[in-house]
Amino acid sequence: MRKLRIFSIVTTVVVLFVLLQGSIVTKTGSGQGCGTTWPLCFGDVIPLNPTLETIIEFTHRLISSVAGMMVLILSFWSWRKLKDIKEIKFFAILATAAIIIQGLMGAGQVVYGQPPLIMALHFGFSAISLAAVFTITLFTFEKKERPLKATVGKAFYRFIVAITIYAYAVIYTGAFVKHMGAATVCTGFPMCNGELVLFSEGMIVFAQMFHRLSGMLLALLIVVLFIWIVKMYRSQRFLWWIGWFCLSLVVIQFLSGISMVLTYNQHLTIGIIHALTISILFSVLTYTIVVTRRK
Template identity: 25%
Template sequence: MIDKLVLALALLAVGFALGSIALWVVWRSKDTNKYRKLIAVTVFLTFDLIVFGGFTRLTDSGLGCPDWPGCYSEMNPLLAHEEIKAAEAALPHGPVTVAKAWIEMIHRYLAMAVGMLIVAQVIVAWRMWYQNRHAQFAASKQPKRSPWMASFLLFFVCLQGAFGAWTVTLKLQPIIVTTHLLLGLGLLSLLVWSLEREQTSLIKLTHRASVLRILAPVAFVLLWMQIGFGGWVSTNYAALACTGYPTCNGVLLPDLDWEHAFHLWRKLGQTAEGEYLPYSALVTIQWVHRSFAWVAIFAVGSLAMILRSEPHLKILGNQVLAVLLLQFLTGVGTVYFNWPLALAVLHNAGAAMLVLMLTMINYRVRYSSSAQAA
């Protein structure tokens, strides 16, 4: 028990050291609103963490260190070199190699750094709230924000960390890994929302405001569903279950196995009864993801086209269209080019970028000046 506590403290020290570098960047910045800068840096690192998490998953490094939070009860793979080499010698193409161990631990170090920055946000948010309660700070130009958003972020990142631990201890169980992915994107979305709250000006919308207030959240939900289907493809290793595009293994509608494809609580590669997962189930998982993609593309694309008619959102609408096109091309490219790692990672990054931009759009549309007047 003491050894585990010492290990946990050592890993927290690593996260503190990495987070301190980011805090130094915030402190040295010329931005007068240091809290806003802190959130912006956290958004940047969280986006990087999500992309690197996708790289970890796609390189099959999720069990590179088969225990948690350390690596064979050590704080880094260098100290666990003998155990890792022994596991690699026993299974040369197995989940444990030196490279995979480092990939997994770097992912954990980055996660701890993000957690440390969120702790810093909580401290600063509560300090500002306490100061603004006093009369001598009444004339302060700092925005009077509630500290509860930052506090909720701390709870959320702890929940995300718990699913990260269960990802390892439950041996990459698909529902746990998919939930871990969605929670990571949820954390990114909440951080972007917090960052938007620190902006001092509201945008003005035209007569299309009522349409945008409906379409923006609908597009966000459909995008979220599509990412969930994509995560289910990745965590079940079904990326190449369908060859060719737009057909799947030469047909538009293959034989589908709904019973096994979306049974959530089961082990990796197995059915709920413990038998091998049928190939038809993997085909179904892939086919649903590529089919529902058109629904998400239509919703997000329609939103972007309407945004292009709004003077204050035109640039953001063009950016959404560009990322949406890139996302489609990388998705199709992974099939045509037999799942190259670079394209697969870029496809994951595109999904995270769309979540980031649609969060910005939803905030700006909801709190537009016309919405305030209404």
């Protein structure tokens, strides 16, 4: 079990790094750094005299391939080793399917080019892959004779499911904004260029403002979740820490989003933090669904 636990942690870190690499590729405009050839780079196994964009894209491909193999190994290994955990089969299949679809979509984008909506889906499958691997990793820390569970009411459980699905939808709105180049279309916050606009200024402004409203609603829902936990379930240590962790993540997400707008999205680190926190939040909420579902 110790070897599986270590391997799962390393796999989670590698998958997370791939997700961040994807943000760097988009931010630096390196998606065509290897031309339109895949899996080769400009027809070569290893590119000769590469530009910075080529190095970024080639490295992303290389580490993505390693991550894919690690996820496949982890899925099979955990399925065999963690048979006592009834949810393991679902998450092993989910992790495998997500990483394969993610890879195929990335290859399709290089060879054929893809519209912003499809590229947003690519990031969405990256988030699913991370959430599945993250959950499997936490399974390796559970005691076989006493799996982690939380006793909650039906309304709270349904709220957790709803907020997880909504967080995933917010991931798509942000990815769509990024891939259609709408991140810097508005200056200032909360208004756009000094005006409260949504539908009247075209699709690109609509995407930016819609994402802002979606993010603010997510923050509000997390605050409601936190208050609910404090009032009803503060005696359950797992939920107590989940409440604080989710609240901290959404604050970081909110502040990093505002910072991206105010700095005209010029700082790569802020964009990485923004993509990182929403992905981790979705992963944490996914595991919370599992724990609160158990009887």
